[in-house]
Amino acid sequence: MTAWDTEVDVAVVGGGACGVMTALRAARDPGRLVAVFEKSTREGCNAAISSGSLAAGGTRWQAAAGIEDSPKQHADDILRASGDEEWRPVVEALCAAAADLVEWIADTGYPIELGTDMPRAGMTARRLHTDTGRLGGARLMRHLRAVLETHDNVAFVDEAPVVNLVSHEGRAVGVVVSQNGSLQRVKADAVVLASDGFANAPALVEEHLPHLGTPFYGGVSTSTGDALAWALRLGGQLRNMGAGLRSGLVVVGHGTRVSPALPFNGAVLVNRDGERFVDEESKGYSSMAGVLRHQPGERAAMVWDATAMAATRESEMMRECLAAGAIQDRPTIEALAGSLSLTTAATERALTPLPGRRSLTAPYHFAWVTHGLLTTQGGLVIDPSGRVLNAEGEPIPGLYAGGGTACGLAGPHSDGYLSGNGLLSAFGMGWIIGDALAAVPA
Ligand SMILES: Cc1cc2nc3c(=O)[nH]c(=O)nc-3n(C[C@H](O)[C@H](O)[C@H](O)COP(=O)(O)OP(=O)(O)OC[C@H]3O[C@@H](n4cnc5c(N)ncnc54)[C@H](O)[C@@H]3O)c2cc1C
Known part of the structure; x- marks a missing residue:
């Protein structure tokens, strides 16, 4: 040697x-x-x-x-x-x-x-x-x-x-x-x-x-x-x-991630067809990535309100999203619907709370989220x-x-x-x- x-x-x-x-x-x-x-x-x-x-x-x-x-x-x-x-x-x-x-x-x-x-x-x-x-x-x-x-x-x-x-x-x-x-x-x-x-x-x-x-x-x-x-x-x-550590919380166009606690505070996922395609609390963020990959455009809008925002905004993830301008605000359901390219009726339907969950109230916050790979x-x-x-x-x-x-x-x-x-x-x-x-x- x-x-x-x-x-x-x-x-x-x-x-x-x-x-x-x-x-x-x-x-x-x-x-x-x-x-x-x-x-x-x-x-x-x-x-x-x-x-x-x-x-x-x-x-x-x-x-x-x-x-x-x-x-x-x-x-x-x-x-x-x-x-x-x-x-x-x-x-x-x-x-x-x-x-x-x-x-x-x-x-x-x-x-x-x-x-x-x-x-x-x-x-x-x-x-x-x-x-x-x-x-x-x-x-x-x-x-x-x-x-x-x-x-x-x-x-x-x-x-x-x-x-x-x-x-x-x-x-x-x-x-x-x-x-x-x-x-x-x-x-x-x-x-x-x-x-x-x-x-x-x-x-x-x-x-x-x-x-x-x-x-x-x-x-x-x-x-x-x-x-x-x-x-x-x-x-x-x-x-x-x-296997990988994936994330279904990645904000499209920004690469920041919204908080994994949002779904537990009432946040709703709506796809581009206006469908609520998953129980948001039922999956971890790695597992949610696989669900998002199979949605139209490999993305969905995550929608939440002021109560959910207050419960999550102190996380480093939400602070990064806010600093990056990755979170959008809409004052009414009509304005939200317009931004999601949906009718107001379809948006109301999508935001209907699942049994035992609370209703979201205006004003709304939303971000288009997609799937990412963080580590293997x-x-x-x-x-x-x-x-x-x-x-x-x-x-x-x-x-x-x-x-x-x-x-x-x-x-x-x-x-x-x-x-x-x-x-x-x-x-x-x-x-x-x-x-x-x-x-x-x-
Ligand atoms: C965005 C994001 C958020 C995450 N959040 C969490 C969380 O909150 N909680 C959690 O439990 N996990 C989280 N993870 C996962 C966690 O960060 C990783 O699992 C963990 O850091 C792995 O530790 P490690 O020591 O193996 O690798 P690392 O922490 O990545 O360290 C590996 C080091 O090895 C160095 N290196 C690579 N190749 C060589 C080489 N040939 N020679 C010398 N050095 C080399 C690299 O430069 C690096 O510094 C997150 C991951 C990401 C990407």
């Missing part, structure tokens, strides 16, 4: 949610030297453009709010949505870590609250946690990277994409990093693949997700699935590659400790994966994605892997 340029204990590929959490937990062990190689924080990670909603069951905020929940209830909800019982051990391991990790993030000085106003389809308890200002994932990632900087035994190397995995006799032994135009060979006892999925790799999307059609792409440019081929070469396996959910087969497994189900020595690089929690279809699954996979597996690599008590 050619010589190494440098040597660390843990090499983390990707400095997003999973990579940063892995490093934070591993670095608690002062005897561990950890390097995080990040393709480009300027391009960004999905965690930083996410809403930053953290799903966890059994937290102190839930207890304070009198909400009964537990890691088991959380795992059961995820598995009911995904139908992927085979993945239960991984799901349970992540849900078991979730409350601890969210509380730990708060204890590092991050202002967290329970989103009691954040209902989601498929969730049997309010369990999304968010920052108190509702500023989203950018704030969270800035905070966690700042905490990482306080560790002397961590190097966060930016603008340094990993371009290859180095192996020896079936074991991952290092990575090749491109930095300032030259290639560096970095030896490592453990390599953690935390570079997210492949939603911005057109050939892979065409191969695995052709059924999504041509969705709006709402993720970052760096999700090019780099790590998958390296792990496959070492015997890694892929799973649930046809298929990826490497791992065990509940984040070790990458080969075809025999044996761990590949020295190789770990988490977040979007590993198989996610949606099951085989995008419809199985439950809100909060993405960051749970990423932070949760980072927590588990980092703890395992630190030879100190958790």
